[in-house]
Amino acid sequence: MKKQTLISSLCKRKYQENDDLGATPSSNIIDDKQENEDIGPNSKNDIDMQENEDIRPTPSPIITLASSPSTRNKIDLNDLPSDPSDRPPITSYHLNQIYDIRRAYLVKKAFQPRGHHFKWTNYSSGRRRFNVKWFDKYHWLEYSTKQEKAYCLYCYLFNESVGNKGGRETFVSEGFCNWSKPGALKEHVGLVNSIHNKAAQKCENLLNQKRSYDANEKRRNKERRIGNQYRLMGVNNPDIGKYTLGKAKKNNKLTAPSIQKEIADCYAKEVTKMICEEIKDDVFGLLVDESSDVSLKEQMAVVVRYVDKVGVLKESLIGVAHVRNTYSLTLKEAIVSLLADNHLSINQGSRL
Template identity: 35%
Template sequence: MDKFLIKRPRSEESSNCPKAPPSSGSSEKNTDVNFNSNDIISDPGLQKSIEDFDIGIRDQVRREYLTRGPCQPTGHSFPQKEHGKQRRSFQDAWFKQYPWLEYSVTKNSAYCFWCYLFTPSRGNQIREDAFTKKGFNNWKKSLEKFVKHVGAVNSVHNDARVQFQSFQNQRQSVSHQLATYSQEMDVEYHTRLTAVLDVTHFLLKQGLPFHGHDESLSSLNKGNFLELLEWYSLRNDKVFKVVNQNAPANNQMTSPKIQKKLANACETEITCAIVDDIGDKYFSLMIDEARDVSVKEQMGVVLRYVSKNGYVIERFLAMVHVPDTSAISLKNAIDCLFAKHGLSLSRLRG
């Protein structure tokens, strides 16, 4: 459910009580089903009542207000108000004493954050409008009124407090646990992927075969890929916790199909590096044909060019299957290969 939280713009973070957007001038209740962040106003004196929001988005509205917290403009120059012969004002210290208390800069009044979010819904309990809609500003009797507002254990305010705490603890809900678990799975997957790629890089660099004759669990030699991965995991605790028997049965990334995909991904990266190194320089082409074990014709392609440092370099580009070794077949294969990698025949010399 964290996906519904909308962060406050940076310009609003500097003040707990940003200015309200211009009023639309309509006195009708807004019951739009779609959530609009512009309806979320930090100043309690300008807020829409929770009942004015469509019931389908009220929890979303509460989450947004919960993210922002009560409007407590600490350090604000609170204006004084005459009470008989005395002049009194709101005090900063009250915020620490009453965490539910919030203050409206525009109306110079105090409100209850908990009671605003969670209206009473049981029996004959009636919400106190002085701390939810009208605002309280009789600073002479403020402390007395604050205590009276909190009331007994079963008061309207304490009922709202219980609902507030329950709603606040929804981060421990099933959906949050699933989200957290998903994040852990992402970290484990990244570690596992990095490990198998390291093994793939090593085998490709050394020109070693991946598969073994017997890759079953009871085999004494499962092949280079599986044996090297196991050797790697025994020397790295983080890798050991996420591979082989400690990996999910459907995400071990050790099957022959996955090994081939990893090798193909490395091949693509290497080929791109070779083509980028050639750039717009001239190069020559060397090809040779050979048959594989299935008696299919193959054409090996090697590029020869001068590097940026002035060295003559030969790079194997690809092995291409051709129907036969006639000139037209080889020409068509070369054209397709050049088009695939963005190489220009106009740069070919020899």
């Protein structure tokens, strides 16, 4: 308002001057308006105007928080979407839920509505539609009754950012509906090392994780048994060899896998005990690494970093603990419990 009053007073004054000089008023008015507009923000009137504008309340912005894979919501595994077109991307689920969701879909098997009336599509060569016999040939094949398109269950569960190789994205998110080219299904499967076959192998391992775990455990047990037999024979300690294997009683040879595991566990406890006794009440650091074992269960390895009595820096493994999930509170509880079992306190590390 002040600026408009200033402009009006200047125009009135210029009109009076123009009447005295006989000049054209319109040109002078335009010049004065330009001069008025060129007045910088340092002028008193502009400063007042800016202050008035600053007094006006600024509306607060509306912030919308988008959901992310790190947000864990409760999911009913029995109520997962069956139709492929209704499923969100597998990566949109929380990391700790993807394993259970994948397994639930594999147990339910691919969505194959064999009694559905498949839609006809007109092509230049004639009418074509989805052939129900393809379900028998491709167990991974799914059909969306809402979109009238085909999808791949394996590639959906283990979807990776590898582009549209082998029409992979077509069978994951877009959907396949070119019924005049059934060879595209075989092309999607590809060779032995194709992306689809790798996903299929992961699905098989997930379903048969116990069998895979038992096979690997059997191999490792055999290696341990051979190593323990050499130790029990007294290769490194002749005093032990006097009472084992051939010199021991038939029912007390200590060669059974379960007994050898117990012996190895005793060795591990004694070594861990020596490490903790060396630390005692001194300070130490913790190195924690979390990963999945062969059975796809979360586990956490804990390593202590300390300086011994002679000033040598050491890093020693004191245990491996299985955890329910990877939340920070769960990991902390597992660490505290592991340290307590070894007569150590997490407060010793907090003094570093």
